[in-house]
Amino acid sequence: MSNFKTFSKGILEENPVLVMLLGTCPTLATTTLASTGVGMGLATTFVLVCSNIVISMLKRVIPKEVRLPCFIVVIAGFVTFVSFILQAYIPDLYDSLGIFLSLIVVNCIILGRAEMFASKNKVGASALDGLGMGLGFTLALFVIGSCREILGFGSWLGISFEDLLGFWPEPMLFFITPAGGFFVFGVVIAVVNLIMRAKNRKPKEKIGCEGCPHKAECTKQEGGCDAC
Amino acid sequence: MLKEMLVILFSAILVDNFVLSKFMGICPFLGVSKKMDSAVGMGGAVIFVMLMASAMTYPIYEYLLVPYHLEYLNTMAFILVIALFVQLVEIILKRYIKPLYNALGVYLPLITTNCAVLGVTLLNVENEYNFLSSMVNSLGAGLGFTLALILFAGVRERVEAADVPQAFKGVPITLVAASIVAVSFMGFNGLVTGIFG
Amino acid sequence: MGKAKEILVPTLALTVIAVLVAVLLAVTYNATGVGNIQPGLSDEECVEYASTVIPDAQKLIKADYQSGEADLLGVYQDEGKTGVALHIQTVGYAGKSSPIEALIGFDKEGAVTGIVIVSCPETPGLGTRIEDAEYLKNYTGVSGSADGVDTITGATISSTALKAGVNFAMEQFEAVKGEVLA
Numbered sequence: 001m002s003n004f005k006t007f008s009k010g011i012l013e014e015n016p017v018l019v020m021l022l023g024t025c026p027t028l029a030t031t032t033l034a035s036t037g038v039g040m041g042l043a044t045t046f047v048l049v050c051s052n053i054v055i056s057m058l059k060r061v062i063p064k065e066v067r068l069p070c071f072i073v074v075i076a077g078f079v080t081f082v083s084f085i086l087q088a089y090i091p092d093l094y095d096s097l098g099i100f101l102s103l104i105v106v107n108c109i110i111l112g113r114a115e116m117f118a119s120k121n122k123v124g125a126s127a128l129d130g131l132g133m134g135l136g137f138t139l140a141l142f143v144i145g146s147c148r149e150i151l152g153f154g155s156w157l158g159i160s161f162e163d164l165l166g167f168w169p170e171p172m173l174f175f176i177t178p179a180g181g182f183f184v185f186g187v188v189i190a191v192v193n194l195i196m197r198a199k200n201r202k203p204k205e206k207i208g209c210e211g212c213p214h215k216a217e218c219t220k221q222e223g224g225c226d227a228c
Numbered sequence: 229m230l231k232e233m234l235v236i237l238f239s240a241i242l243v244d245n246f247v248l249s250k251f252m253g254i255c256p257f258l259g260v261s262k263k264m265d266s267a268v269g270m271g272g273a274v275i276f277v278m279l280m281a282s283a284m285t286y287p288i289y290e291y292l293l294v295p296y297h298l299e300y301l302n303t304m305a306f307i308l309v310i311a312l313f314v315q316l317v318e319i320i321l322k323r324y325i326k327p328l329y330n331a332l333g334v335y336l337p338l339i340t341t342n343c344a345v346l347g348v349t350l351l352n353v354e355n356e357y358n359f360l361s362s363m364v365n366s367l368g369a370g371l372g373f374t375l376a377l378i379l380f381a382g383v384r385e386r387v388e389a390a391d392v393p394q395a396f397k398g399v400p401i402t403l404v405a406a407s408i409v410a411v412s413f414m415g416f417n418g419l420v421t422g423i424f425g
Numbered sequence: 426m427g428k429a430k431e432i433l434v435p436t437l438a439l440t441v442i443a444v445l446v447a448v449l450l451a452v453t454y455n456a457t458g459v460g461n462i463q464p465g466l467s468d469e470e471c472v473e474y475a476s477t478v479i480p481d482a483q484k485l486i487k488a489d490y491q492s493g494e495a496d497l498l499g500v501y502q503d504e505g506k507t508g509v510a511l512h513i514q515t516v517g518y519a520g521k522s523s524p525i526e527a528l529i530g531f532d533k534e535g536a537v538t539g540i541v542i543v544s545c546p547e548t549p550g551l552g553t554r555i556e557d558a559e560y561l562k563n564y565t566g567v568s569g570s571a572d573g574v575d576t577i578t579g580a581t582i583s584s585t586a587l588k589a590g591v592n593f594a595m596e597q598f599e600a601v602k603g604e605v606l607a
Contacts (some may be wrong), residue, residue, distance in 0.1 A: 021258075021399060022255070024254040024255055024258065025251050025252055025253070025254045025255070025343050026251075028251045028254060029250070029251035029252075032548060032551060058442075061438065062438060062442075063434050063435040063438050065435045066435040066436075066438060066439045068311060068315070068340065069308060069311045069312055069315070069439055070438065070439055070442050072307050072308065072311050072340075073304065073308055073439070073442055073443050073446050074442065074446065076303055076304035076307050076308070076446070077304060077446035077447075077449065077450055079303060080300065080301070080303055080304055080450050081449075081450065081453055083303075084300070084453055084454060084457045084459045085457065087457075087459050088457040088458065088459050095519075095523065095546040096546075096548075098519060098523075098546070099347060099350055099351065099354065102303045102346070102350055103252070103343045103346060103347060103350075105303055105307050105346065106307065106340075106341045106342065106343040106346050107341075107343075108255060108341045111341055173578065173579045176551050176579065177410075177414065177551070177579055178248055178249050178251060178410050178414075179248075179407045179408070179410035179411040179414060180407070181251070181407075182403050182404070182406040182407035182410055183403070183404055183407035185403050186396075186399075186400040186401070186402070186403030186404040186406075186407065187400065187404075189399050189400045189403065190395045190396045190400035191395070193395050193397075193398075193399075193400065194395045197394075197395075203398065203399075297460075300450070300454055300459070300460070301447060301450065304443075304446065304447070304450070308443065351520070354520050354521070354522045355520045355521050355522070356521050356522070417581050
């Protein structure tokens with residue numbers, strides 16, 4: 001696979017959220033505003049790139065039996081590092097991400113890429129893969145965040161349409177509520193599926209099995225992923 | 229005292245439902261809700277791991293991290309404890325309690341990356357709950373997760389049979405159905421303060 | 426020997442990695458100085474905010490008042506005795522560790538003259554709507570109890586927290602007024 005392909009596949013073709021359907025929790029929780037979505041996306045991208053690099057470097061050192069705990073410790077280290085940086089320099093973003101900043105640790109995109117890519121590939125390729133996947137994640141959060149902010153808040157990136165244009169219909173609060181998050185996410189996936197069908201690709205029928213870090217264990221079970 | 233515990237319990241189950249209002253544990257919520265019995269199995273496993281995780285992380289935080297001013301290491305310490313514990317339980321169940329392993333085993337590895345488990349331990353610390361409150365909060369969070377999963381499994385069994393537009397088939401209609409279930413949970417807002425307040 | 430190695434190697438590897446990561450974190454923690462960040466505002470900033478909630482104030486200073494209430498963070502009095510501003514905190518959706526902070530201005534009779542939210546770590550777009558000037562106007566002129574003020578749909582927890590905070594401030598006003606307005 002060419003370097004460019006390694007990088008670009010995560011952004012559209014194998015977008016972790018829109019196509020692989022991973023990392024759904026932060027996708028729903030941190031997208032009430034487009035800007036928080038982007039903040040979350042960039043924080044995750046940083047952790048993903050760093051952990052991919054380190055895990056790729058350590059792939060010969062880490063024993064197979066304690067593979068997952070080792071990956072998790074490395075990821076948790078970078079997550080805590082990011083939270084220090086945000087707390088010290090961008091406290092507003094730190095406050096609005098809240099507990100979901102710590103929960104980047106259990107974002108299955110990161111563990112999934114560690115397990116499926118970084119632990120099998122060279123350092124450079126792993127970094128590119130992490131960057132592509134991270135930017136794909138950021139893009140998805142930005143799209144969903146924009147939809148929710150425009151519909152539910154009548155603004156985009158903090159700019160109120162009413163101030164800008166002088167008129168704007170009453171924003172529909174529903175879209176900022178948790179229920180609205182599910183709804184917007186569903187519609188965005190439906191649009192992605194339409195595009196994929198137009199390009200003769202089959203959309204994913206199931207949530208997140210392909211890129212799930214536990215795929216190997218799951219498929220060992222009777223019935224494989226379908227057991228879920 | 230009792231009233232306080234009941235408020236924490238019912239808030240965690242209904243008002244601040246982990247899945248539908250806090251957005252934690254969405255992956256298993258969408259992935260494991262296709263059949264009723266797997267929903268029950270997953271729910272049981274989550275309740276068990278949440279309770280054990282809270283029971284273990286409380287002393288670690290209170291007696292190891294706080295005295296040495298290492299609170300900032302909580303995320304790392306907690307996730308390490310949870311990951312190791314889940315693997316340990318899986319091995320023990322597989323070796324000694326085969327029936328339980330058959331019922332819950334499949335779901336255990338999935339729980340390591342279930343953000344609801346790490347989430348509940350972090351929230352216990354953030355809300356400065358004592359040991360008892362932490363356990364009650366975890367129980368409520370687990371029950372709330374199970375309730376949402378079971379209700380949603382019921383909805384999905386119907387949705388599978390429904391005739392939906394081509395583009396919405398599969399995941400999109402599942403998410404829209406989840407949205408409607410979430411709307412119904414919004415009705416619980418103010419319920420707990422209304423009853424106990 | 427083989428058995429011992431099988432157990433020892435993974436344990437050691439995990440331990441070494443965990444210790445390394447922890448050490449690096451401790452270093453960054455001290456380097457970024459995150460532990461020393463003072464949460465909350467300086468007295469000067471509070472005076473600045475207080476002047477926006479007491480419209481008639483001449484010169485505001487921090488009152489030397491010890492309440493013993495943890496949620497009352499400070500009292501700001503006007504030298505012209507037109508009113509007093511109470512700096513309070515109240516627990517909203519974000520939990521005890523990051524409460525909502527507000528400065529609430531009162532006139533001599535105990536009616537609210539204005540509210541400014543100085544820290545609002547609530548859900549962006551939802552809970553943060555309690556910061557809207559339009560909404561906060563509903564409190565202006567209210568005295569005795571804020572129970573009659575409506576909460577915001579979709580931001581029930583945050584706006585109820587604010588209401589509880591205003592009620593708390595009203596109680597505190599009764600205790601404070603003898604000392605700083607006399």
